[in-house]
Amino acid sequence: MAKPIGHFTSCTINDGSLLDSLQQEYGSGFELMTRREKLYLIQAIAIQLCDQSPGQCREEIYVVGHQINSSLPLHDREGLLEALINQIRWSNSPSA
Known part of the structure; x- marks a missing residue:
């Protein structure tokens, strides 16, 4: 079983954050997302971080x-x- 998102982030249960909302919608380990959806999120985050990185x-x-x-x-x-x-x-x- 995958570790909950809170293991990797500052999210805590019922803190009202976006991550908390995502956990409630898709499960604490995003188990209600498909593989493709998770890969899309990885891509979206990586593109944004790359654009913000200098050089x-x-x-x-x-x-x-x-x-x-x-x-x-x-x-x-x-x-x-x-x-x-x-x-x-x-x-x-x-x-x-």
Whole structure:
């Protein structure tokens, strides 16, 4: 079973926040969302965070993205997504 959203965020039950409302609508682990809906939310959040992040991507990173999507099996792409999220969230790097 997936951990509740509150495990990853500052959301607490009945705090009246957007996250609390989403938990009530879709379950504490978003179990009432489809896989596609969850992936859409990941994409929407990532695009917005990328747009707000300073700097530019090196051209080679676009190639790497294509290679990842065309060559890696599903479980490795999911694992890489998890690893990248973890690195972004917990990195002490000033350029993160």
